[in-house]
Amino acid sequence: MSPSRSKKVSRKILHHELVPKHEVLDIEEAAKLLKELGVEPHQLPHISVNDPVVRILNAKPGDIIRIRRKSEIAGETIFYRIVAAY
Amino acid sequence: MSWIFEQENYFIKGIRFGILSPKEIRQMSTTLIVSDKLYEDDIPIAGGVRDPRMGAIEPGERCPVCGNPPSLCPGHFGRIELAAPVVHVEFAWKIHELLKATCRSCGRVLVTPEEFKTYLNLYRRLKRKWPRLANDLVKNIISQASKNMVCPHCGETQYKIILDKPYRFYEERPEGRVFLNPHDIRQRLELIPDDHAELLGMDPVEARPEWMVITVLPVPPLPVRTPISLETGVRSEDDLTHLLIGIIRANNSLKQAIEGAAPQSIIEVRWSLLQYNVSVFFDNELPGVPVSRHRNQRALKGIVQRLKGKEGRFRGYLSGKRVNFSARTVISPDPNISINEVGVPEEIAKILTIAEPVTPFNVERLRKLVMRGPEKWPGANYVIKDDGSKIDLRFTKDRKALAESLKPGYIVERHIVDGDIVLFNRQPSLHRMSMMAHIVKVFPGKTFRLNLLVCPPYNADFDGDEMNLHVVRLPEAMAEARELMLVEKHILSPRYGGPIIGGGQDYVSGAYLLTSKTTLLTKDEVIKILSAAGYKGKLPEPDIIKPGPYWTGKQLISLFLPKDFNFRGPAKINGGPLTCSGPECFHDSYVVIRKGKLLEGVFDKKAVGAQQSENVIHMMTKKYGTSTTRNFFDTAFRMFIRTLELKGFTMSIRDIEIPEEAKRKVEEIVDEAKNKVSDLIRQFEEGTLEAIPGRTLKETLELRIIQTLNEARDKAGKAAIAYMEPFNNVFIMARTGARGSEVNITNMGVLLGQQVVRGKRVHRGYRGRTLSHFRKGDLSPESRGFVRNSFRDGLNPTELFFHAAAGREGLVDTAVKTSQSGYMQRRLVNALQDLHVEYDGTVRDAEGNVVQFAAGEDMVDPMSTYHGKAVNIDAIIDEVRGG
Ligand SMILES: [Mg+2]
Ligand SMILES: [Zn+2]
Ligand SMILES: [Zn+2]
Numbered sequence: 001m002s003p004s005r006s007k008k009v010s011r012k013i014l015h016h017e018l019v020p021k022h023e024v025l026d027i028e029e030a031a032k033l034l035k036e037l038g039v040e041p042h043q044l045p046h047i048s049v050n051d052p053v054v055r056i057l058n059a060k061p062g063d064i065i066r067i068r069r070k071s072e073i074a075g076e077t078i079f080y081r082i083v084a085a086y
Numbered sequence: 087m088s089w090i091f092e093q094e095n096y097f098i099k100g101i102r103f104g105i106l107s108p109k110e111i112r113q114m115s116t117t118l119i120v121s122d123k124l125y126e127d128d129i130p131i132a133g134g135v136r137d138p139r140m141g142a143i144e145p146g147e148r149c150p151v152c153g154n155p156p157s158l159c160p161g162h163f164g165r166i167e168l169a170a171p172v173v174h175v176e177f178a179w180k181i182h183e184l185l186k187a188t189c190r191s192c193g194r195v196l197v198t199p200e201e202f203k204t205y206l207n208l209y210r211r212l213k214r215k216w217p218r219l220a221n222d223l224v225k226n227i228i229s230q231a232s233k234n235m236v237c238p239h240c241g242e243t244q245y246k247i248i249l250d251k252p253y254r255f256y257e258e259r260p261e262g263r264v265f266l267n268p269h270d271i272r273q274r275l276e277l278i279p280d281d282h283a284e285l286l287g288m289d290p291v292e293a294r295p296e297w298m299v300i301t302v303l304p305v306p307p308l309p310v311r312t313p314i315s316l317e318t319g320v321r322s323e324d325d326l327t328h329l330l331i332g333i334i335r336a337n338n339s340l341k342q343a344i345e346g347a348a349p350q351s352i353i354e355v356r357w358s359l360l361q362y363n364v365s366v367f368f369d370n371e372l373p374g375v376p377v378s379r380h381r382n383q384r385a386l387k388g389i390v391q392r393l394k395g396k397e398g399r400f401r402g403y404l405s406g407k408r409v410n411f412s413a414r415t416v417i418s419p420d421p422n423i424s425i426n427e428v429g430v431p432e433e434i435a436k437i438l439t440i441a442e443p444v445t446p447f448n449v450e451r452l453r454k455l456v457m458r459g460p461e462k463w464p465g466a467n468y469v470i471k472d473d474g475s476k477i478d479l480r481f482t483k484d485r486k487a488l489a490e491s492l493k494p495g496y497i498v499e500r501h502i503v504d505g506d507i508v509l510f511n512r513q514p515s516l517h518r519m520s521m522m523a524h525i526v527k528v529f530p531g532k533t534f535r536l537n538l539l540v541c542p543p544y545n546a547d548f549d550g551d552e553m554n555l556h557v558v559r560l561p562e563a564m565a566e567a568r569e570l571m572l573v574e575k576h577i578l579s580p581r582y583g584g585p586i587i588g589g590g591q592d593y594v595s596g597a598y599l600l601t602s603k604t605t606l607l608t609k610d611e612v613i614k615i616l617s618a619a620g621y622k623g624k625l626p627e628p629d630i631i632k633p634g635p636y637w638t639g640k641q642l643i644s645l646f647l648p649k650d651f652n653f654r655g656p657a658k659i660n661g662g663p664l665t666c667s668g669p670e671c672f673h674d675s676y677v678v679i680r681k682g683k684l685l686e687g688v689f690d691k692k693a694v695g696a697q698q699s700e701n702v703i704h705m706m707t708k709k710y711g712t713s714t715t716r717n718f719f720d721t722a723f724r725m726f727i728r729t730l731e732l733k734g735f736t737m738s739i740r741d742i743e744i745p746e747e748a749k750r751k752v753e754e755i756v757d758e759a760k761n762k763v764s765d766l767i768r769q770f771e772e773g774t775l776e777a778i779p780g781r782t783l784k785e786t787l788e789l790r791i792i793q794t795l796n797e798a799r800d801k802a803g804k805a806a807i808a809y810m811e812p813f814n815n816v817f818i819m820a821r822t823g824a825r826g827s828e829v830n831i832t833n834m835g836v837l838l839g840q841q842v843v844r845g846k847r848v849h850r851g852y853r854g855r856t857l858s859h860f861r862k863g864d865l866s867p868e869s870r871g872f873v874r875n876s877f878r879d880g881l882n883p884t885e886l887f888f889h890a891a892a893g894r895e896g897l898v899d900t901a902v903k904t905s906q907s908g909y910m911q912r913r914l915v916n917a918l919q920d921l922h923v924e925y926d927g928t929v930r931d932a933e934g935n936v937v938q939f940a941a942g943e944d945m946v947d948p949m950s951t952y953h954g955k956a957v958n959i960d961a962i963i964d965e966v967r968g969g
Contacts, residue, residue, distance in 0.1 A: 037928065042215040043935040074944035080936075086219055 009052045020069040022053045025080075030064045033080060047081035054083055061085040104292030105177075111302045116140065116151050117164035119305050122334040124323065135330045136323075140164050141308040161307025166333060168301055168364075169341035170357050171268040173253045175365040175372060176390075177298035180288075182249040184295050185266075185274060187231035187286055190257075191242040193277025195285055196231035198238045206285050224287040252372045253365055267357065272299040303364060305330060325386040329367040329378060336360040411438055411557040417512075418548055420535035421727055424720045425587065426573045428510050428524035429535025430502065430555065435528045436463045438557045439499040440506060441470070444492050452498045453489040463528065468499035502526050502557060507567050509556040510536070512544040516911065519543035519579065519586060523558070523571035538593070539719050540573055542696035543586050574716035577707055583951035584699030585707060585715075589723055594824035595735055595815075596726030597689035598659075600639035603674045604813075606630060607637045611732060615642060618728035619721040639729070640684040646722040648710050652964060653679040653702050658692040658823045677702065691823025694726065699953040705961060708952075741816040742835035742878055748809040752802040752836055756874060759798030760867060763791050767865050787865070792840060792847060795872055799839030803832030838873035838881070841892040847871050848888050859884055 013019055025033065034041060041062065047054055049061055059065060063083045071077040117139040123131055130136040141161030142149035149159040173181065187195055195202060205227055212220040235244045246258040247266075255266040275298065280290035288295055311324035340356040342348075366378040370388035377385045393399045413434045420429055430438075444452055458465035459479045469477045469488060472495035482488055492498070502508070504527050511521040522543070529535060534553055541547065558567045569575075579586035589597070599605060600615070607615070612625065626645065630636040660666055660675035669678045669686060677687030679702065693702045707715040744752075769775040770787045777786045807828060810817050816834075819825045832839075841848055848871030854862035860869035868874075871888035875881050881889060920932040927945045929938035942948070944956075952958035 037926070037936060039934060039936060040215065043933070045936060071943045073942065073946075074940070077940065077943040079939055084216070084219070086222060 009055050011056055013052055014056065019053065020067050022057060023066050024057055024059050025064045025066055033064065041082050044080055044082040046084035049083055049085055059083045102292060104289065105294075105297040106304060107294065107297050108302045111163075111165055111304045114163050115165035115302075115304065116162040117305075119164045119166050119330075119334065120338075122331045122338065124327075124331075135164075135305065135327050135334065136308070136313075137164060138308075140305065143308050143312050156309075159309070161309035163307055164305035166303040166305060166330075166337060168303060168360065169337050169344055170360070171272050171299045171301045172357075172361040172364045173255075173268050173271065174298050174300050175253050175368055178249060178251070178253050181271060181275070181295075181298050182247065182255070183228050184278065184283075184286055184288075185247045185255065185271065187228045188274070188278050188282065189237035189240060189242055190244060190274060191277075192237060192240040193274065193282065194237070194239045194279060195227065195282045196234040196237060196244065197227065202282070202285065206281060209285055221287070224285070227285060252375060253361060267354075268299050268361070272296050272301075275299065300364065303333065303367075325380070326367070326389070328380065328386055329363070329370075329388065332363040332378065333360070333367060336363045409556065411559060413438060413555045414552055416533045417546060417551050417553050418533040418535055419538050421538055421724060423527055423535060423537055424525070425537040425539050425716060426525050427527045427537070428508065428555065429529045429531075429533075430508075430526050431532050431534070432463050432528055432530055433532065434555075435502050435526070436460065436465070437467075438502045438508075438555075439467050440502060440557060440559055441497050441499050444494050444496040444498060446494065449492055449494075452500065453492055455500045456489040456492065456498060457485050459485055464501045464503045466498050466500040470497040470499070472496055502528075504528055507558050507564050507572075509558060509567060509571065510534075511554045511556070512546050512551065513554075514908065514911075517543075517579075517581060519576045521571070522573045522576055523567035524573060537719075539587050539589055539696075539723065542588065542590070543576060543579075574712045577712050577715050578704070578949050579697075580947065580949040582697075582699065583948050583953045583955075584697065585701070585703045586697055587719070588696030588698065588703060589694045589726065590696060591824050592730055592735075593694055593723060593726050594691045594822050595819060596728075596730035597694045598818065598822040598824070599733055599735070600726055600729040601643060601684065601687075601689045602639065603688075605639045607639065607642075609635060609637075612637045612642065614732060615725045615728050616645070618724045619646065620724070621645060621721070642725060643689065643722060644683045646718055647679060647682040647684065648706065648714060649682040651679055651682045651706060651709070653677065653705050654964060655701065656692070657687050658690040658695075659688065659821050664821075688822075689726075690821075694723065695823060700958065700961075704952075735815060737816045737819070739878065741814050742831060742876075744806045744835050745809050748806045751805045755798050755802045755805065756837070759794050762794050763867055766790050766794070770865075788846060791865075791867070791870075792842075795840040795867060799832065799837060803828060803836050806836045807831060832876075834877045836876050838876065838885070838889060840867070841871035841873060841888040843871070843891050843895050848891055857884055857887065 037044075041064070044064065047065060049055070049059070054065065057065070061083050065081050065083060067079040067081065069077050069079060117133070117137045119133060119135055119137065121131060121134045123134050124136040125131065125134075130138050132139075138147070138149070139151050139162060141151075142154060142156045142159040145156065147156060148154070149156075149162075151162050152159055189196060197205065205223070209220055209223055212223060236242070237244060248256045248258060248263070250256060255271060256263045257266055258264075275295035278286075278295050283290045283295050306326060311326040313321050313323045313327070315321045336356065336359045340353070340360050343353045343356050362375065363378075365372060365375065366386070366388055368388055369390035370378055370386055371391065378388075379385055391398075396402065413430075415431065415434070423429060442448065442452060452466070455464060455466040456469060456479065459482075460467045465479075467479055469479065469492070471477065472493075477488065479485065479488075504525075506526040507523050508526055509521055510524045513520075515521060520543070522540075524536075527535075534555065536544075536546070536553075544553070546553065558564045573587070577585050577587045609625075609628075616625075623645065626637070626641055628635040629638045629641055654669065655677055656666070657675045657677050659673070660671075664673040664675045666673055666676045669676055671686060674686065674688050677689070677693060678685045689702075692698050695701075698704070703715060703718075706718065766775065766787060770783065775783060775787060775790075777783050778789065781789065807817070810831075812818075816826065816831060820827050820831055843850070848856050851857055855864060856869060856871070860866075864870075868884070871892070873881060873885040873889055875885060921929055921937055923941045924930050927940055928936055929941050931937055946956055948954060952961070
């Protein structure tokens, strides 16, 4: 485990207005998403396991995370990222 | 259809990279090269670098290997058997990694057998889907293994391996630094088992580690290093041939030393000479290695030099696109052709051709074209028969017979004619409107002609600009070009959701003069103006009956507006003393169009100019489509030009002259400012000046002075311009946005004001002063680049110098900026070039990886927006209210 992984991250960052909402997809949701897009998991954009929010969510490599961002253009935009081991 | 429309479908499934093994090199070699001599009595000798078995290159020569003439012989490799192995320079870094990470006695990776098993397992799982992770793993294993100084497999003690760049290896043993010769290195690499090599990032099938140490050197075929012979009969060999000769000489002398059992020291010297020669053959720009030079001191080009850089094989040839069926020449303006058209010189039209298959419906026409031949336009250049043979009409005596023989199955390469579709392009091609489809119109002359309204998307002018033209030759491509790339399909820009095509300069002045309230036209003038627009309808009833029939320009414009078109919005001139916030505007600066009639307001830059969002043109295009707007461009806009021609429009020195009274006012303003400045300077010297927070006293003074002088310049300009008569041509151009601004008028007629270099008043030059005309430490406006005079009055010598200094800075800035933004664009395009929007609205890269889940976050095409917004509420409300 890398040294950065062992340091604790404060949950306070989740309440910062620049940190969008992250949530881990359950298996059915993940499978549905991959099927809809017709892609294999590694073809989604990646996010590091060492990402502070990922660590708070305690997500593992291979998990897919849904990110709801505020968007100037579309109001809200949804993004997915797969947790990568680096 | 015939052969040119057929295609064979082969797909490249993948490309495999590897290292040639000695076995492969020997198999593909046709010749063993042993001699450094090329010719004997002018005949290439066997076993030399010019051995004819490496390919036919001279005209009339037949290849002894494949029997083909030079045009068909692909060339064949030879080989040099090295007397002793040498390191391949380009792989030295990888060899270093392998030596560090493996055992010097058993060749296995320096990790425990258990670790090895788990790592290999992990590596194989990651390799396909997470190549980045797999690479990281290899890197980590190498760094971990290199630290291990005892082999976990056999217990052998390890030593530190040092790479003395570019190709010498040493081992740090207790007794001191020991040189590892390529032979030792190769033996160690041979020891590495296949699966251990795999864990270190090698593919043992395609690239065994020991193949990175060369024992047999492939000699490139002759066609890739052809000699050039000059008229004098002197032959000049290719650089690669020279480098190969060097290798052979070094190799032969090493061989001699080894066979003659020469002392070890001599062998080592010659061995390293061979290593040098082989290395520069690959790369003749190696750091720390002397460059191999030609007799005339020119550096020889190694293989790396052939591939690298802008003119190298990759950027110069593989991704450099040079095409047939294209033309390039100077462009010139033609306001009388449609914006969809391009004028093509007849001379060019006679060279560019389209392959038209013969059908029962076009035989007669094609026969005529064939009979006219290649010299007369429109004609044809070639006939391709149904057996695939191509007949060149330049050398055909009896064209009539050939024309008679035309039948379905034949193809005629006919000249391009009016109505054909072509692509037209101007560099730098920065956005998609840089290449649009135009319809050909053939003209005499030597230049391409284009309508002035399409200058903005190409960013073209006529000071010598050249443009490229490409013929679209296949039916499918023609249809695509016509439907997707035609100029009128690009009136609205996806860059900012507004029209990018429109008039500038004359068009704006003309539109303003035509639509101005004061313009009353006689019947004669109306006929002239309407005929310029190609108007075929009835003459409208004159708006003014007394004192005689007069027509207004607004009436004429209305003839070309769609009958139910409504619009309202401010004109460009709306502002300053001419401000109106709504209809019934006294200054005529608020445009109102109701039911296709221009009721109020003038047409100026806002209405007819390019890159003006939510203006008349934009709304017309959104409501009626691009072909309506194109029609408006091709008709109404010609009236603007004709109006200007009828009236005559120019500028004279008198237009920038200001009356005595204005001059006195300006003088007062400038004097007041100068007094203020000397006050500031006195305060500064007395120490009573208050510093702006975060600034030094000196900076504060400078800022205050610049501010004071700039305010004075603006104030003086405003005051003087207020005295100008409103129908002064220069003033009209500035107000309507046709050309120039109030600042330009001020500079020409009133004063230039403070000159700025590097964001400050002019301050550099002599010690403590800008020029020798001033005293040291003089902070007065005159000594620091304030120009009291205007261009009309003339600048005094010091003023001229300051103005030139500021002007020079501007030139340097633009030169630097264009090159920097050009490079940024290159990098951006490189990174984004194969992203595309899939049918499901996601953005993917070439491998299908998802980049964005909804294109542009909202899947809205910016081209169909109102300046970026999906709906324009105001326009809808206006529409519902009925204008
Ligand atoms: Mg130009
Ligand atoms: Zn051949
Ligand atoms: Zn060992």
